[in-house]
Amino acid sequence: MIKIVFGLQKGGVGKTTTTISTGASLTRQGKRVLLVDGDPQANLTTSCLVDAGSTTYSTYDLFKNNRLKVEDTIVSTEWGFDLIPSSIVLASAEVELVSAFQREQVLAEKFQDLEKLGYDYVLIDSPPSLGLLTINALAASDWVVMPVQCQLLSIMGLQAFIDVVELVQKINRPLRISGVLLTMYDGRTAISREVEQNVREILGDLVFNSRIGTSTALSSIPKRGPIQFWEPRHPASQQYDAFTEELVTRVHS
Ligand SMILES: Nc1ncnc2c1ncn2[C@@H]1O[C@H](COP(=O)(O)OP(=O)(O)O)[C@@H](O)[C@H]1O
């Protein structure tokens, strides 16, 4: 079982879209996949067409209820992958965790019981912050993917995130950066080409060869679910399939 977190403290860079699309690609390859919504905004939950707040348990309960078992929080989705849903109440965990015992490792501790459930991949979506929810997601993972939006000069935020990954490695040694994924790339614009050149120059091989282009189809995911299931030949589907292939190679090397 390989656990991968999609993270960056900036919002709107494609974390959630990448989490669900990677999950969909892996599922279509016959892998057993669990998605974990670690963001109070619950966009991943909504994108799985699960009504946030309607489930018996959510990631919040996982953080707060010592006796709750991780398997009891899992719901199935219509596409074959499973989900631990989130809801807005998770926002208060960020504050409540401050006084918790081993507050950085609450999720990692709960995830120990996942091993026996037979998943090949656990994909964790994280909130746009460097707070305790993100740190818990990093501490519970083997690999991290950082999506970078090609429409802004966003390289600065990357170093701050990498610094936090290095701090978390002190309590979670296996954690490694699998790479940076360029998202919302539009080759017609100078800014996209500039961001790509800049990021590749600075980070070299850490940047995935695959890029995700700008595509309005991806913004339909919260209404229609993962694009690979309704338009598998769409360029965005194929780009995410190619990224997933590259990711799988990296995390198995
Ligand atoms: N490649 C893309 N092209 C166009 N829109 C995208 C793309 N990726 C994501 N989006 C849209 O941009 C917004 C932010 O993406 P999201 O995945 O929610 O980012 P994050 O989770 O980092 O906040 C969403 O409305 C999403 O549908």
Ligand SMILES: [Mg+2]
């Ligand atoms: Mg998100």
